[in-house]
Amino acid sequence: MSAQSTPGPGIAGEPGTNGPRRRAKGRRRKPRGRHHKGLLITAWTAAGIVVLGGTGLGYVYFTLNGNLKSVDIDQVLGTDRPTKADNGSQNILVLGSDTRSGSNKALGGGTDDGSARSDTALILHVYEGHRKAGVVSIPRDTLIDRPACTDTDGGTHPAASGVMFNSAYSTGGAVCAVKTVESLTGLRMDHYLEVDFSGFQKLIDELGGVEITTTRDINDPDSHLDLKAGPHRLTGEQALGLVRTRHGVGDGSDLGRIQLQQAFLKALLKQVKDIGLFGNPKKLYDLADTATKTVTTDSGLGSVNSLMSFASGLQGIDAPDMTMVTMPVVYDPADPNRVLLEKTKAQQVWTALKNDRPIPKSATEGTATGEAEGVVN
Structure with missing residues (x-):
């Protein structure tokens, strides 16, 4: 299965970015030790379904509810x-x-300083x-x-120009x-x-692992x-390695x-x-327990009841119904380790989503790719 398969109704054209560009000799991006791990939205959807089937007893409900961490983003951001x-x-x-820190340090090799980084972002x-x-x-x-922002502790952070996208999280957290x-998209994050x-x-x-080819x-x-x-049937360690891999495929970039x-x-x-979790109550509970310990949500999703409602609303979405693209960018001619927003094409994406319309094929044509499409099916 391609990473950018042909969509069903609701997305126009073929998703993904085109216009492959081979990086000039000597311009391969530098290795980094940071790791991508933001692909759990679908697993979390499953976890929500798990919660639906695993909360028949009150103590289970309160255990799972107590696992959750939430951030009151709406209150901090206000109405603007x-x-x-x-x-x-x-x-x-x-x-x-x-x-x-902790188990993350053991997996990621970072310093045990308690600091947080965000290396993957999906809308x-x-x-x-x-x-x-x-x-x-x-x-x-x-x-x-x-943009200038205020974090949940009341700390203020000035606006900055020409900085990496993931600096927003390391500067002021989730808010x-x-x-x-x-600010980038003009879209409300619900x-x-x-x-x-x-x-x-x-x-x-x-x-039980995930099957890929x-x-x-x-x-x-x-x-x-x-x-x-x-x-292959990937173990958790192998799956983590796959979503962290950049140097073994394509042009060696984050793309x-x-x-x-x-x-x-x-x-x-x-x-x-496909795995039929509802026939195994212990597996249902173990999965829900892990998932609720793994996520931090906005306060609107900060309870098991809210997550049940949210997840049940996504149960009808299968893999062929989910179209994936990369935000239109071009390689930065001044720095091979950075990319720049392709503003005209990106605006086509944001306008389409704002109006709940298909993303036009033209929005992703001729933009930078990672040259790794089709490596995993």
């Missing part, structure tokens, strides 16, 4: 925000983060009727103008990340989900992933990693739909 849609469509900002747009969805991946290396995305990659690994193991060998010492071309992530997400969604 894009207008909410009135047709039932939703935009959800999904971030992958790590605290560089999930659920169309009216909740039968189709679109995902727009925002490359962390995109240079943007970050600053949401404000930056809303909800926020943040996941950490130690929980990602455990969740994949509890699901690689069309070529992948060997990336940095992510500790070594896969021969062919079918190539995004293409792997999108392909993995579709494989994960298909498997969650």
